[in-house]
Amino acid sequence: MLHTVFQTSLKYPQIHRHDEAFVTKLLVEDGRCVGVVAIDMRSGRFDAITAKAVILATGGLGRVYAFTTNGNICTGDGMALAYRAGVGLKDMEMVQFHPTGLPFTGILITEAVRGEGGYLLNKDGDRFLKRYVPNKMELGPRDIISRAMITEFEEGRGFEGPHGKYMHLDVRHLGEQTIDRKLPFMRELGREFVGIDIVHDPIPVRPVQHYMMGGVDADISGVTPLPGLYAAGECANVGLNGGNRLGSNSLSECLVFGAASGRAAAEYASSAKAVGANPIEAMLKDETKRIEMDYLDKKSGDEKIGAIREEMQLAMDTGAGVFRTREGLEKLTKELGNLRDRFGRIKIEDSSRTFNTELMAALELDYMLEVAEVITYSALAREESRGAHARRDFPERNDEKYLKHTIAMHTDEIAPRLEYRDVRITNFKPQA
Numbered sequence: 001m002l003h004t005v006f007q008t009s010l011k012y013p014q015i016h017r018h019d020e021a022f023v024t025k026l027l028v029e030d031g032r033c034v035g036v037v038a039i040d041m042r043s044g045r046f047d048a049i050t051a052k053a054v055i056l057a058t059g060g061l062g063r064v065y066a067f068t069t070n071g072n073i074c075t076g077d078g079m080a081l082a083y084r085a086g087v088g089l090k091d092m093e094m095v096q097f098h099p100t101g102l103p104f105t106g107i108l109i110t111e112a113v114r115g116e117g118g119y120l121l122n123k124d125g126d127r128f129l130k131r132y133v134p135n136k137m138e139l140g141p142r143d144i145i146s147r148a149m150i151t152e153f154e155e156g157r158g159f160e161g162p163h164g165k166y167m168h169l170d171v172r173h174l175g176e177q178t179i180d181r182k183l184p185f186m187r188e189l190g191r192e193f194v195g196i197d198i199v200h201d202p203i204p205v206r207p208v209q210h211y212m213m214g215g216v217d218a219d220i221s222g223v224t225p226l227p228g229l230y231a232a233g234e235c236a237n238v239g240l241n242g243g244n245r246l247g248s249n250s251l252s253e254c255l256v257f258g259a260a261s262g263r264a265a266a267e268y269a270s271s272a273k274a275v276g277a278n279p280i281e282a283m284l285k286d287e288t289k290r291i292e293m294d295y296l297d298k299k300s301g302d303e304k305i306g307a308i309r310e311e312m313q314l315a316m317d318t319g320a321g322v323f324r325t326r327e328g329l330e331k332l333t334k335e336l337g338n339l340r341d342r343f344g345r346i347k348i349e350d351s352s353r354t355f356n357t358e359l360m361a362a363l364e365l366d367y368m369l370e371v372a373e374v375i376t377y378s379a380l381a382r383e384e385s386r387g388a389h390a391r392r393d394f395p396e397r398n399d400e401k402y403l404k405h406t407i408a409m410h411t412d413e414i415a416p417r418l419e420y421r422d423v424r425i426t427n428f429k430p431q432a
Contacts, residue, residue, distance in 0.1 A: 001254070018049065022360055023077065025287045026054065026085040026229065027280060033085065033228035034275040037287040041360070044353025046291070048284040052269035053228050055261055056082060056216060060234040063364075064372045065209040065321075066313035069101060069108045075364040076371035078235040082216040083370060087224050088407040088419070090237040092214035092371070093379035096245055096388045097322050099145040101208025103163040105193050109186060109205055111247055113169060114138040116182050120145070121168040121202065122157040128167075143244055143322075143388050146207040150322045153206075161204060168202035175199075207322055211250060213241040213388065214378070217407060222261020228272065232261040239424070243387020295359055301347030305361050308339050308346070312365075312372060315339075320375055325392045329380040336373050337414050343369060374408045377415050382406060399430060 009015045021038040027048060028034070035050035058078030062070025083089050099120075100109040114120070120138055122128045132148035133140035140148075149167055152158055158165035171179060171186075176199045179187055183198070190198040215237035222230040222238065232238075233254050240253055312335075319332030343365065350358040384398040385391050403423050408416035 018047075020355075021047070021049075022363065023081060024291060024363060025283075026081050027275075027283055028085050028226070029275050029279045029283070031227065032272075033226050035280070036081075037284055039291070039359075041355050044356070046284060046288040048280045050275060050280060051228075052272040052274065053230060053265035055222065055265050056229070056231040056235050057233050057258065058235045060212045061368065061371045062209050062212070064313065064316050064368045064375070066310070066317045067101065067206075068106050068209040069098060070106075070209070075368050076235075077364065077367045078231065079216055079374075080367035080370040082224065082226070082229065082231065083374065083408070083410050083416075085226060085229070086410065087226050087229065088217040088409050089371070089374050089416075090214055090217040090405050090407055091243065091378070092212075092374045092408055093382050093389045093406060094213035094241075094243045094387055095209060095320070095375060096142060096211040096213060097146040097207045098142055098210035099149055099207050100169055100203075100205040101210075102189070102193055103161055103166050103204050103206055106208055107189060107193055108208070108210065109169060109189070109203055111142075113171060113183060113186055113203070116171070116178070117174055118169050118171040119173070120149075120205075121170055122152050123159050124157060126157075128152050128157065141244070142210075142247070143390070146322050147390055149207055158206075159204070164206065166204040166206040169205045170202040171198055172200065172202065209317075209321075211245055213237070213243060213245050214375075214406075218261075220257065220260065221264040222257060223264055228268065230261040230265045232258040236261075243389060291359075291363075295348050295362055296351060296353075296356075298348070301345045303342045303345045303347065305346055305348075305358070305365055308342055309361075309365050309368070312336065312339050312369060316372055316375070320372075320379055323390050323392050324379050326380065326383075327393075329376055332376050333373075333380065333415070336369065336376060340369055340373075340414060373414055374416055378406045378408055378418065381418050397430070397432075403430065 020041040023036045023038045025037040026033055033054050038047050038049055040047055056078035060070050060074045061076030062068035062074045079089055119127050129137045133144055153165040179199055187198050190196045190203055212234055215235050216231035218224050218231045218236045218238050220238050222232045224231055238257050315332055315335045319328045348358050348362055350356050382402055383394045384402045385395050386397050404420035407419040407421055411417050
């Protein structure tokens with residue numbers, strides 16, 4: 001799909017792409033979004049790119065976790081940009097973990113492996129899911145299987161490896177012919193990344209951060225509360241996924257709601273007035289000065305970007321992972337606060353203006369710390385278990401108090417201001 005979109009864009013001369021641009025701020029003037037400030041990485045120049053409508057389609061934030069299926073670019077940039085511009089982030093505590101990630105790589109072993117009849121086995125050779133989802137076994141929901149695996153690890157029934165505990169996903173009983181016909185790519189992944197042949201060897205797997213149900217507060221047309229700003233895909237929350245996305249709904253979120261937000265933005269832009277040059281120039285000047293003072297021209301500092309990023313990722317895995325508790329989340333808020341303080345003392349040694357990847361890493365870490373804090377405070381406030389949000393200290397769902405969307409609003413403090421909005425229930429009522 002990415003290749004198709006990119007190649008299609010080449011057909012139209014009126015589409016102008018900024019292929020090496022990094023957005024640092026949304027331009028907001030007179031209560032509406034009128035463009036972005038972006039660094040042109042090739043020249044090092046700061047540009048104000050004005051627009052009558054802006055669509056955020058920046059994907060997820062999986063890189064705030066140490067073990068994730070997400071690509072390196074999934075650092076929550078779009079969510080953080082909207083949040084800083086005054087748009088709420090909705091349901092950010094709802095982070096999906098997939099039960100079958102390859103240890104160390106984070107590469108996803110597709111649900112098709114279990115769909116075709118693969119078994120999940122603990123170190124005793126036991127199909128342990130009979131204790132958790134006996135009526136569905138390996139076809140149970142992602143969140144329940146992930147929690148079952150963590151519970152088995154804690155009770156000493158997982159395998160121990162160089163990258164932590166894992167289970168076996170076994171398809172050997174399916175036979176080579178079936179595997180080659182139905183799961184050829186999985187055989188290739190096993191060979192290339194683990195050095196095994198899944199025809200003869202079980203696949204090592206463990207739960208991995210996979211998807212963010214939360215995101216920029218938007219309606220089903222991608223319209224956000226900030227006029228002129230739209231959001232689509234994983235960075236948005238249009239209400240499609242509730243607290244626990246179903247497999248393949250990310251495709252709907254991309255295609256269906258991407259198209260809807262495109263239509264809505266085009267309609268808005270057709271009647272919106274262009275913004276004047278004066279306020280834009282002033283905003284560009286301020287943002288350029290901020291980046292220069294906070295990053296490029298700052299010669300002091302003793303903290304490394306990589307060290308802070310790694311500590312954040314490990315802390316998120318521990319405190320806001322498959323299971324959460326008040327104690328763990330409160331500890332995580334303190335750790336993130338400490339990391340935010342240390343971030344103010346980072347040193348960027350590359351002072352060049354062109355293709356400064358160190359600067360990009362710093363700006364991405366700033367975004368990641370922002371969204372990590374929102375996840376943590378939203379999860380701490382939701383004292384129940386629902387969907388992907390599993391609180392050990394509040395294992396039951398509480399519809400009376402928490403059948404609500406969490407809306408996190410930006411403040412001058414580290415902690416967001418949390419508001420709640422009723423969930424619109426149509427055909428399907430919540431059930432056990």
